[in-house]
Amino acid sequence: MASSAKKRKSLDYYIKGKKPHSIGESLLKPCILSAAKFVLGEESAKKLSKISLCDSTVKFRIDELADDIKIQVVEKVKHSPFFAIQCDETTDVSQCSQLLVHVRFIGNETLEEEMLFCYPLETSTKVDDILAVLSYFFDENNLPWDKLVGICTDGAPAMIGSRSGFITKVKKKNSLAVGTHCIIHREALAAKTLPVELMDSLNAVIKIVNLIKTSALNTRLFAQLCRDIGADHETLLFHTSVRWLSKGNMLERFSELKDEVEVFLENQMKFNLLALLHSKDFGVSLAYLVDIFEALNTLNRKLQGRQSNIICHYDAIRAFIAKLDLWKYRILNKNTASFPHLDEALKGKELNKNVNESIRIHLDILRNEFLRYFPDIQEERPEWKLIRNPFLTDVSNVPEVLQEEFLDMKHNSSAMDDFNNLSLEKFWVKYLPMYLDLSQLALRVLVQFSSTYLCETRFSTLVLIKSKYRSRMFVEADLRCALSETTPGIKNIVAKKQIQQSH
Structure with missing residues (x-):
């Protein structure tokens, strides 16, 4: 067992470490030979020196491992009753656009x-x-289009166009496939709009942060x-529009270092920027911005993560919209209890x-924007209630063709125990053979x-692997080895090898 664990750990280092292919020859092998010579002697070091770790050999082995993983994944996808994909593209360091596709399936x-x-x-x-x-990959690997039930994209016009978009064209191959606009992108878009007064405060913060952060000297001085004052932090944070959490993080850090920023601006004689900090209601507006973007960041984090499903995400969005209604009601009654930074900034004074x-x-704008980007958020979907908890669902809310099968499950005490002990996904997968139609309805959504x-x-x-020093490499094999949860069948790969005989 210990030997197996060591081998697995070594494998993880090589294929998941995302290191240059030349690291074996330039770093690892000299260290191994030096240690072997010291511990085991010259003869053992000579035997170890015959191991090939040059970059071309390492790349060849990575390609073999990636091919084995790919074959395993494709076979599992083929055996799944249905599957879904998410896809996005990015431009790498060599200005080449890379299309990345992930798949979710039953296994x-x-x-x-x-x-x-x-x-x-x-x-x-x-x-x-x-x-x-996508079609080339499906055809090359004999993946059936009729098993594709969902396509999630970033919502770019090329992806969701109603006439010539990617999702529209995929639906021509399978009309039952469901297209989804990434829920995190929609949340980020809904959170963008601000009233003029609050936008002015945000722009003032960004201007001051940029003054300090874009100058190496100012960064060091700040x-x-x-350090001299004994602040909890030493640096401000940049705001980057394309990063989901950066605006909230930037505002929170600025709020924590606001006194230090004032001292710095005064020392640098930036009185025009200092005037922005001392302007009427700036402190109160900043406190509110910190609170609301902290709430938006909390929502955003709930929408992130692996093994998530649309039901949980829509629940989080509904809860946030309900909170917006509560916050608006409290603000109308001059109650700032929902916003701790704002409450502290007022110090008992009236808003x-x-x-x-x-x-x-x-708050009105936020609510309207969320409803605009999630037009179906208020709809009650009977199948979601069934999926979430079949044992609390009334038979009248189940499609007629499934009602008898549903009643069999509802009155199965073992199934009820499993529902309480297993995750939603594991529960429906477990009962797929027993309640085929009902489970398929649930799993098509999940x-x-x-x-x-x-x-x-x-x-x-991808950016880490395909750096400016490796800009010409074909990145898929390295990326697959680094990211895959599937263990390559090393024993099978080795068994197919033939030892080179001496001449």
């Missing part, structure tokens, strides 16, 4: 998620190019000032009428992706 008594492929788009990134790459109106308008979270997070790995 090993639950729903599994794996990278399906990562192919470069050699020319344009139009709908036809994306569809051609860090030294924070200014202008700021009160700005907050009320913003298997669908509601966000492109996996693609977004895996792009970071």
Whole structure:
């Protein structure tokens, strides 16, 4: 067991470490030979020196491992009753567009998620190019289009166009496939709008942060000032529009270092920016912005993560909209208990009428934007109630063709015990053989992706692997080995090898 664990740990280091292929020859092998010579002697070191760890050999082995993983994943997808995909594209360091596709399917008594492929788009990134790459992979690996039940994209016009979008063209191959606009992207878009007064405060913060952060000298001076004062932090944070949490994090850090920022601006004689900090209602507006973006970040984090489903995500969105109604009601009654930073900034004083109106308008805007980006959020879907808890669902809310099967499950005491002890996905997968039609109804919903979270997070790995020093490499094999949850069948790979005989 110990030997097996060591081998697995070594394998994880090589194929999941995302290191350059030359690291074996340039670093690992000299260390191994030096240690072997010291511990085991010259003869053992000579034998070990015959092991090939050059970059071409390492790349060849990575390709073999990736091919084995790919075969395993494709076979599991084929054996699944249905599957769903999420796809997104990004431009790598060599200005080549990479299309990354992840798949979710039924396997090993639950729903599994794996990278399906990562192919470069050699020319344009139009709908036809994306569809051609996907079709090529499906045809090459004999994946059936009629088992594809869901496609999740980032919501770009090329993806969701009603006439010529990617999802529209996929539906021509399977009309039952459901297209989904990434729920995290929609949440981020809904949170963008601000009233003029609050936008002015936000822009003032961004302007001051940029002054300090874009200058190396100012960054060092500000860090030294924070150390001298004994502040909890030494740096401010940049705001990046494309990063989901950055605006809230930037505002929170600025609020924590507001006194230090004032001292720094005064020392640097930036009195115009200092005037912005001392302007009427700036402190109160900043406190509200910190609170509301902290709430939005909390929502965003709930929408992130693996093994999530659209039912849980819609529940989180509904809860947030309900909170907006509560917050608006409290603000109208001059109650700021929902906003701790704002409550502390007021220090018992009554909220200014202008700021009160700005907050009320913003809460109204947020609610309207969420309803615009989630037009179906208020709809009651009977099948979701059934999926969430079949034992609390009335038979009248179940389609007629499934009612008898549903009653069999509802009065199965063992199934009820399993429902209380297993995750939603594991429960429905377990009872798929016993209650086929009912379980398929549930799993067709649960298997669908509601966000492109996996693609977004895996792009970071892609950037790490395909750096400016390895800009010409075909990245799929390395990416598959680094990201896959499937263990390559090393014994099978080795068994197919033939030892080179001496001449």
